[in-house]
Amino acid sequence: MFPKLSLRSMFHGAGGGNDIQWCFSQVKGAVDDDVAEADIISTVEFNHSGELLATGDKGGRVVIFQQEQENKIQSHSRGEYNVYSTFQSHEPEFDYLKSLEIEEKINKIRWLPQKNAAQFLLSTNDKTIKLWKISERDKRPEGYNLKEEDGRYRDPTTVTTLRVPVFRPMDLMVEASPRRIFANAHTYHINSISINSDYETYLSADDLRINLWHLEITDRSFNIVDIKPANMEELTEVITAAEFHPNSCNTFVYSSSKGTIRLCDMRASALCDRHSKLFEEPEDPSNRSFFSEIISSISDVKFSHSGRYMMTRDYLSVKIWDLNMENRPVETYQVHEYLRSKLCSLYENDCIFDKFECCWNGSDSVVMTGSYNNFFRMFDRNTKRDITLEASRENNKPRTVLKPRKVCASGKRKKDEISVDSLDFNKKILHTAWHPKENIIAVATTNNLYIFQDKVN
Amino acid sequence: MSQKQEEENPAEETGEEKQDTQEKEGILPERAEEAKLKAKYPSLGQKPGGSDFLMKRLQKGNYKSLHWSVLLCVDEMQKYFDSGDYNMAKAKMKNKQLPSAGPDKNLVTGDHIPTPQDLPQRKSSLVTSKLAPRFKRFSCLSLLSSWDYRHATPRPANFLIFL
Numbered sequence: 001m002f003p004k005l006s007l008r009s010m011f012h013g014a015g016g017g018n019d020i021q022w023c024f025s026q027v028k029g030a031v032d033d034d035v036a037e038a039d040i041i042s043t044v045e046f047n048h049s050g051e052l053l054a055t056g057d058k059g060g061r062v063v064i065f066q067q068e069q070e071n072k073i074q075s076h077s078r079g080e081y082n083v084y085s086t087f088q089s090h091e092p093e094f095d096y097l098k099s100l101e102i103e104e105k106i107n108k109i110r111w112l113p114q115k116n117a118a119q120f121l122l123s124t125n126d127k128t129i130k131l132w133k134i135s136e137r138d139k140r141p142e143g144y145n146l147k148e149e150d151g152r153y154r155d156p157t158t159v160t161t162l163r164v165p166v167f168r169p170m171d172l173m174v175e176a177s178p179r180r181i182f183a184n185a186h187t188y189h190i191n192s193i194s195i196n197s198d199y200e201t202y203l204s205a206d207d208l209r210i211n212l213w214h215l216e217i218t219d220r221s222f223n224i225v226d227i228k229p230a231n232m233e234e235l236t237e238v239i240t241a242a243e244f245h246p247n248s249c250n251t252f253v254y255s256s257s258k259g260t261i262r263l264c265d266m267r268a269s270a271l272c273d274r275h276s277k278l279f280e281e282p283e284d285p286s287n288r289s290f291f292s293e294i295i296s297s298i299s300d301v302k303f304s305h306s307g308r309y310m311m312t313r314d315y316l317s318v319k320i321w322d323l324n325m326e327n328r329p330v331e332t333y334q335v336h337e338y339l340r341s342k343l344c345s346l347y348e349n350d351c352i353f354d355k356f357e358c359c360w361n362g363s364d365s366v367v368m369t370g371s372y373n374n375f376f377r378m379f380d381r382n383t384k385r386d387i388t389l390e391a392s393r394e395n396n397k398p399r400t401v402l403k404p405r406k407v408c409a410s411g412k413r414k415k416d417e418i419s420v421d422s423l424d425f426n427k428k429i430l431h432t433a434w435h436p437k438e439n440i441i442a443v444a445t446t447n448n449l450y451i452f453q454d455k456v457n
Numbered sequence: 458m459s460q461k462q463e464e465e466n467p468a469e470e471t472g473e474e475k476q477d478t479q480e481k482e483g484i485l486p487e488r489a490e491e492a493k494l495k496a497k498y499p500s501l502g503q504k505p506g507g508s509d510f511l512m513k514r515l516q517k518g519n520y521k522s523l524h525w526s527v528l529l530c531v532d533e534m535q536k537y538f539d540s541g542d543y544n545m546a547k548a549k550m551k552n553k554q555l556p557s558a559g560p561d562k563n564l565v566t567g568d569h570i571p572t573p574q575d576l577p578q579r580k581s582s583l584v585t586s587k588l589a590p591r592f593k594r595f596s597c598l599s600l601l602s603s604w605d606y607r608h609a610t611p612r613p614a615n616f617l618i619f620l
Contacts (some may be wrong), residue, residue, distance in 0.1 A: 030587040039587050055588060063588045083589040094540050289487040290494060339487035339584060344493040449588060 013448040019383075021455040022402045024395050026080055028065070031393070038133060041444040043431055047111035047119065053442055054121060055079055055449055056106025060090040061418070062123055062176075078453055085134055088174040090125040102127050105364060110191050110202070112215075122202065126189040129204055131180035131215060135237055141169040185211050192242045196247040205254060211293035212266075222273050225264065238426050240355075241296050247307040255312060259296030263323065275416065281320050281328045285405035291343045291352070299355035304364040304434075311367055313358040316340060317371050320378065326343065333379040333386065336410035338372050338420045351425050361434045370429025374445050375405055391429060391443045391450040401455060 032037070038059025045054050053065040063086045070077035093102040102402050104125055112120040118135040143165040146154055187208035195202040203224070204211050210225035225242075229235055237258040245251035250266045262275035283292065295315035303310045309330075316337060319329035335356075339346060346352040351372070358369040367380045371388070379386045387407045395402060407415040431444040439454035 030590075036587075038584065041588075057588075060588070061586045063586050083591075086586055086589040094543060096540055099539060110463070187481060287487070290491040291487055339553075343487060343490040346498075347490075347494060371463045443590065447587065453522065 001230060019380075021388060022048065022439075022441075022452045023399050023455050024402065024450070025078075025398060025440070026321050026451040027393060027448055028081075028398055028451075032314065034410060036448045039447040041447060042107060042432045043109050043123075043430060044104050044442050044449065045109045045111060046433050046435055046442065047121075048113045048436060050437050050440070051060045052084065052111070052119060053433070053451075054088065054109045054111065055442075055444065056109050056123060058103075058105040060088055060092070060104030060106060062087055062089045062106060062109065062132070078438060078456065081451055085176055088133070089123045089132065090128065093127075096125075099303050101157060107190060110193050110195050112195060113197075113199060122193055122195065123154060124190050124193050124204065127186055127432060127452045129182040129213075130178050130192070131182075131191060133179045134174060134176045137173045137175060138169060138171075140167050140170045141165050141307060180215065180218050182213055182221070183220050184284070185213075186187055192245040194252065195256075196244045196249050197247055201249075203242055203244060203252060204413075205239050208237040210239065210252075210254060210272075212244050221252065223268065223269070224270070226271065226273060236261065241301045243301055243303055243310075245307055247331055253301055253303075254308060255298035257292060257297040261298065261301060261310070261312060261321065277326050279326050279329075280454040281319070283409040291347065293345070294352055295343070300357040302360060303356060304360050305362065311360065313356050313369055315352060315354075318358055318367060320367070321383070331381060332379075333367070335369055335377055336407070338407055339372075341409075344422060346394050346425070349425060351428075354428055356428075356430050359432055359434045359438070362436050366434075368432050368434060368441065370432050370443070372425050372428050373407075373423040374427040374429060375407075376443055378431060389452075391445050391448075393448075399455065402452065430456045 008289065029041075030151045035197045036059075038057060038061075040058040041055055042054040042058055043054075046052070049068050055063050057063075057067075064084045065081035065330075067081050068083035070079045087371055089106055090104040092104045092391055094100075095102055102125065106123050106125060108122075108124050110122045112122070114120075116356040118133050121132050123130055123132060142149065143163050145159055145162055145165075146156060165281075182204070186204065186206040188208055190204050190206050192205040193202060195207075200216075201212055201214050204213065205225075208228040209223055210223040210224065211396070214226045225239070227237070227239065237256045237260075240255050242252060242254040242256055245253070251263060252266070253261050254264045255261045259280070261279040263277040263279070264272035265276045266272060268274070268276060283296075286398070298312045301310060308323060310321050310323065312329075313335075316339060317335055320331040320333075323328045337387070343352060356370050358367060360367055364376055366380050368376060370376045374391045375388050377386060377388050378393065388407070389402045390405050404419045406414075407423065410415065410420075413419050420426050422446050427445060429443055433442045435440060435441065441452050443452065445452045
């Protein structure tokens with residue numbers, strides 16, 4: 001049933017973050033330290049089969065990698081990812097009405113499940129969502145009567161015989177074309193898009209509103225959440241992320257800058273301003289400080305594949321919520337608690353506003369998120385063990401097992417540990433993705449994409 | 458000074474007091490950081506979640522403006538009077554010199570018709586991503602139909618018909 005997977009990585013029995021030995025597989029991108037702003041990776045996403053991996057960058061470009069089909073005889077490692085297609089998704093624009101620039105940075109990419117030979121994905125910048133079709137062409141017609149091979153038209157009077165054109169193989173060409181452009185529906189910056197399990201509709205969320213679109217219809221969308229107060233003076237929170245439930249096409253959640261998550265049911269009413277469930281962990285008022293609200297702001301929300309749980313990422317932790325329990329998360333994992341004593345400087349250098357994403361593995365047993373110094377963390381929900389790894393070119397021999405890293409919060413620094421003060425806060429891993437079926441992960445540093453996989457014997 | 462003492466003391470406690478300390482430590486680092494921040498920036502707004510800050514954030518899309526009070530908002534102004542203003546600001550940021558307008562340098566404003574060479578450069582979007590270095594950039598116009606620059610669309614008469 002799963003011919004490609006080794007026993008170790010079987011869906012159900014997948015070991016935890018620590019049972020797996022992660023190895024370097026590939027790194028993409030330039031080595032130079034001087035990073036052009038356009039090359040900053042802004043989103044990473046596997047498609048539903050895991051065969052394709054898409055990245056978006058600040059320059060509005062999308063690069064899609066495809067996994068090589070494995071040679072079944074030599075299964076030393078899983079197939080490598082090589083460039084499949086690249087295109088300019090969004091261009092910089094200028095909003096003449098408001099005199100504001102619209103960045104071309106790709107905020108999110110979401111794949112549609114494959115229905116035919118072509119692949120489809122949605123990509124969005126701050127204002128416009130586009131549906132891209134990526135299709136392959138590996139045959140070309142040859143032997144036209146009225147056309148030369150290079151496309152020039154022949155003079156019909158020179159044609160003396162007729163021949164039947166045939167299709168001949170050609171070098172694979174991958175074409176990307178924009179099939180739909182969903183524009184002008186968002187006053188504020190789009191932070192999320194999420195495709196519904198009905199595969200016909202999707203939602204897009206900005207700071208104050210969430211819109212529901214149909215993939216075929218570009219000239220209108222439904223507004224399903226609007227938290228803009230009549231008087232903007234009363235504004236206290238903004239929407240930070242939104243996602244559709246993986247199985248129930250009527251359910252979606254959105255998270256806020258105050259650390260709450262609201263679950264809405266579209267069957268209840270057309271405008272889902274009133275939530276069906278509110279997930280909020282009560283805070284000890286005596287613990288409150290200036291930073292409390294900032295660090296409680298949720299930067300990402302992701303449903304588990306099963307649909308029973310959802311994971312939220314705030315500045316210092318990852319929380320797993322059971323959809324059946326609203327008053328507190330069922331699991332909380334500290335990502336980098338040692339930063340709590342550095343909040344002042346993190347506020348000054350803006351790092352406290354960094355938006356980290358998080359992701360589940362295919363079996364929902366391990367979750368992963370990024371940190372600073374090009375570290376990323378994995379938490380095994382079953383064994384309760386966690387591991388910190390580094391995305392660095394130093395360990396770039398394929399099949400080199402990554403060494404776990406440790407940050408020393410204070411006091412005596414042991415050998416191989418890194419002290420908090422020597423962490424590089426410019427090297428942040430905000431975007432990570434986990435292959436939906438195998439233990440392959442894609443980790444984006446500022447301008448490089450690392451691919452790691454578990455050790456295959 | 459007293460701040461430092463507060464932070465040092467918990468580290469010295471041991472044993473049974475550890476649990477109690479850990480609870481205290483949960484509060485102290487954040488509060489200590491808060492005190493540091495307020496010491497540096499006394500004019501920082503009392504209510505960090507106040508609506509003025511959120512408004513600024515919505516305009517700029519930057520969460521930081523949520524929390525800085527107006528005085529400390531450095532170069533967050535992203536408003537431009539018009540597109541010309543915007544282009545000039547971009548050109549200045551890149552330290553680009555506008556190419557001189559041809560042989561006659563003492564032009565009176567309005568006498569010269571602008572040409573593409575004279576205008577400040579819009580940032581180029583045609584560079585291939587470094588993640589795909591050897592890939593030929595696929596050029597695609599934003600037309601709502603598939604566009605293949607290598608082959609002209611075959612005319613219907615030339616299609617193969619399988620019977």
